[in-house]
Amino acid sequence: MSSPKSQSAADPVISREDFLKFKEFFYRRTGIHFEDSKRYFVDKRLAERIGATCTGNFHGYFTMLRFQASGEELQLLTNAMTVNETYFLREEYQFRCLVDSILPEIVRLRSISRPIRIWCIPSSSGEEPYSIAMYLLENWPGINEWDVEIISSDIDTNILRRASQARYSARSVQNVPAPWLRKYFRSEGDEYQLLNEVRQTVEFTRVNLAEPEDTVKYREFDIIFCRNLLIYFDDLSRKTAVDTFYEALNPGGFVCLGHSESMSRISSLFRVRKFPEAIVYQKTKESK
Amino acid sequence: MTLRRGTTARQETQSSPEPSSYNELTAALESADPPVRRYAARELLRFPGAGTILLNRFKREPENAVREAILTSLIRLDEPSVTKELAECLRSEDTTLRNEAIEALRELASSGDRTDSISPVVASLLVDSDPDVRIFAVNILESMRHPEVERWLIEVIERDPHVNVCATAVDLLCEVGTQAACEPLLRLKERFPSEAYVQFAADLALRRIREI
Amino acid sequence: MKRVLVVDDAGTVRLYHRGILESAGYQVEEAWNGVEALEKALATPFDLLIVDINMPKLDGFGFLRELRSQPVEQPPAIMISTEAGEQDEKGAYSAGANVYLLKPILASQLLVHARLILGEVRG
Numbered sequence: 001m002s003s004p005k006s007q008s009a010a011d012p013v014i015s016r017e018d019f020l021k022f023k024e025f026f027y028r029r030t031g032i033h034f035e036d037s038k039r040y041f042v043d044k045r046l047a048e049r050i051g052a053t054c055t056g057n058f059h060g061y062f063t064m065l066r067f068q069a070s071g072e073e074l075q076l077l078t079n080a081m082t083v084n085e086t087y088f089l090r091e092e093y094q095f096r097c098l099v100d101s102i103l104p105e106i107v108r109l110r111s112i113s114r115p116i117r118i119w120c121i122p123s124s125s126g127e128e129p130y131s132i133a134m135y136l137l138e139n140w141p142g143i144n145e146w147d148v149e150i151i152s153s154d155i156d157t158n159i160l161r162r163a164s165q166a167r168y169s170a171r172s173v174q175n176v177p178a179p180w181l182r183k184y185f186r187s188e189g190d191e192y193q194l195l196n197e198v199r200q201t202v203e204f205t206r207v208n209l210a211e212p213e214d215t216v217k218y219r220e221f222d223i224i225f226c227r228n229l230l231i232y233f234d235d236l237s238r239k240t241a242v243d244t245f246y247e248a249l250n251p252g253g254f255v256c257l258g259h260s261e262s263m264s265r266i267s268s269l270f271r272v273r274k275f276p277e278a279i280v281y282q283k284t285k286e287s288k
Numbered sequence: 289m290t291l292r293r294g295t296t297a298r299q300e301t302q303s304s305p306e307p308s309s310y311n312e313l314t315a316a317l318e319s320a321d322p323p324v325r326r327y328a329a330r331e332l333l334r335f336p337g338a339g340t341i342l343l344n345r346f347k348r349e350p351e352n353a354v355r356e357a358i359l360t361s362l363i364r365l366d367e368p369s370v371t372k373e374l375a376e377c378l379r380s381e382d383t384t385l386r387n388e389a390i391e392a393l394r395e396l397a398s399s400g401d402r403t404d405s406i407s408p409v410v411a412s413l414l415v416d417s418d419p420d421v422r423i424f425a426v427n428i429l430e431s432m433r434h435p436e437v438e439r440w441l442i443e444v445i446e447r448d449p450h451v452n453v454c455a456t457a458v459d460l461l462c463e464v465g466t467q468a469a470c471e472p473l474l475r476l477k478e479r480f481p482s483e484a485y486v487q488f489a490a491d492l493a494l495r496r497i498r499e500i
Numbered sequence: 501m502k503r504v505l506v507v508d509d510a511g512t513v514r515l516y517h518r519g520i521l522e523s524a525g526y527q528v529e530e531a532w533n534g535v536e537a538l539e540k541a542l543a544t545p546f547d548l549l550i551v552d553i554n555m556p557k558l559d560g561f562g563f564l565r566e567l568r569s570q571p572v573e574q575p576p577a578i579m580i581s582t583e584a585g586e587q588d589e590k591g592a593y594s595a596g597a598n599v600y601l602l603k604p605i606l607a608s609q610l611l612v613h614a615r616l617i618l619g620e621v622r623g
Contacts, residue, residue: 015499017495017496017499018499020496021462021463021496024462024463024511025463027511027532028509028511028532031532031536059500063435066433066463066464067433067434067435068433069398069399069433235395235398239360243356243357243360246353262535262536262539263535263557264531264532264533264534264535264536264539264557264558265532265533265536265557266557267356267557268352268356268534268535268557268558268562269352269353269356271566272535272538272539272542272566274542274543274570274572279539279542279543284353381587383553383554383559383561383588383591384559384561384562386554387554387555387556387559390554390556391556391557394556419582420582420583423582424554427554451604452582452603452604455603455604456510458512459510459511459512459513462511462512463511483604484604484606484607485513485516485603485604485605486604488512488516488519489512489516492512492515
């Protein structure tokens with residue numbers, strides 16, 4: 001039996017029709033669309049999964065994938081098909097949207113006494129919530145008038161620990177403008193230590209989004225960033241998560257998903273809103 | 289510096305305790321306040337037998353968010369009488385109600401353990417007198433995680449008189465069809481020789497199957 | 501090149517419409533349901549929408565109504581259904597469709613309506 005990572009001529013044949021069949025199925029279930037140019041990439045990943053599942057060929061694998069009640073293989077496959085990298089200011093256009101479009105709308109409707117609350121999940125190693133903090137400090141004039149609270153959560157306590165430590169590689173900070181790097185980080189060897197000024201602005205918590213009990217107290221948020229997490233969930237967990245977001249948000253509050261993600265396969269609870277910088281989702285203002 | 293570390297929890301602002309008994313919750317389901325109704329719908333999933341009351345509310349509930357919460361609870365409660373009644377919603381003139389009912393039935397169908405309870409419902413919908421109901425039944429078949437599905441689809445393309453019902457079945461056969469579907473697909477092509485979409489879809493299904 | 505958004509939850513139907521429209525020289529994009537259609541229609545303007553009624557999460561009516569309520573340039577829409585009921589036809593026009601067609605759609609039918617709506621045919 002060949003090993004799962006075999007790259008020899010023993011790779012299963014995936015015909016054009018197989019590819020089209022798979023492409024349509026995968027798009028319907030995940031919303032992820034593959035151009036023909038991604039053929040090699042897709043074939044390679046499929047070959048890996050065919051090997052790992054010992055299903056022998058595309059048809060055997062596809063049947064398993066298609067009919068598996070747990071949806072576990074689809075999740076594993078989705079993981080294999082997507083790139084999951086974290087770094088500072090990833091998908092920066094959403095932070096621009098936050099400052100230029102979302103926050104102006106939120107502050108228009110509220111009194112100064114209540115802080116603006118942002119929930120960032122998953123925290124991963126902290127790049128995202130810290131990016132938001134720095135971006136607000138540098139680019140939002142309102143930061144001088146409004147209190148902002150940033151809460152960031154993850155299921156993995158090890159990664160939460162790393163996020164609190166806030167120590168990063170050069171690769172992770174490559175998109176950080178040089179003035180910010182000088183102002184908010186201390187260079188230590190080939191690593192960068194985030195300084196307390198930003199480090200202490202984020203509260204990190206452990207949460208399993210698929211567990212409703214974990215999130216009961218998460219309320220009165222204005223904005224939720226949940227980027228590149230939900231695609232890895234099964235259908236039921238995704239729905240639970242979005243439900244949680246709905247409960248967690250104030251009326252008129254916003255959800256930002258990842259660049260290639262969509263609510264379309266999860267829920268129609270949120271209103272699709274287009275801003276010049278990005279498409280985001282909004283909880284209706286009329287509800288409480 | 290006005291970025292400060294926040295706290296996850298917020299103070300409870302309600303003065304009265306939240307409803308929790310069955311009677312309190314069913315009353316809350318009729319509240320004028322949508323978030324209260326939504327809360328009640330979510331909590332009622334803890335009470336087996338609450339299905340009928342939830343479904344009755346679903347049929348007249350104007351708020352999207354409340355309907356969604358009701359359906360989530362109904363799916364988790366998984367009561368056979370409710371499944372049957374949801375299936376009746378497929379006849380509704382109200383497009384939103386109908387499509388939400390289809391989705392709920394699809395979610396019920398997609399769980400492997402429920403195959404036994406949903407199969408008879410789908411089986412009877414597949415032979416309903418209304419061709420649109422039969423189309424919706426095929427849509428529900430798509431969510432069933434059961435290779436038996438192919439046999440049902442073949443029966444549809446062999447027997448159903450309505451072109452759109454057959455077309456919907458062929459679309460699904462493009463994905464789940466095997467050798468067993470080849471002859472039936474060829475016969476379908478002969479049955480509807482002037483229907484361009486049927487020819488197109490059947491040819492596509494045959495092409496995909498022959499690759500196996 | 502005119503851009504058309506084809507909205508239908510059935511992959512084969514989208515493929516079929518794509519074939520017809522592309523060979524007539526249109527650029528085609530697809531959406532699987534009303535939510536995805538909204539995202540795409542709001543992100544970049546289309547010249548024409550072809551919209552199925554029955555779809556999961558957000559159906560054709562819901563999509564059109566929501567799109568028509570947003571402050572963006574509004575493309576014309578051909579609404580497609582399997583329903584023969586009067587309710588659906590009324591519903592289509594009140595949701596903001598320009599034309600209502602019943603499946604199965606003939607290629608010629610689709611193209612005639614598309615060309616008329618897009619002003620490519622002299623009346």
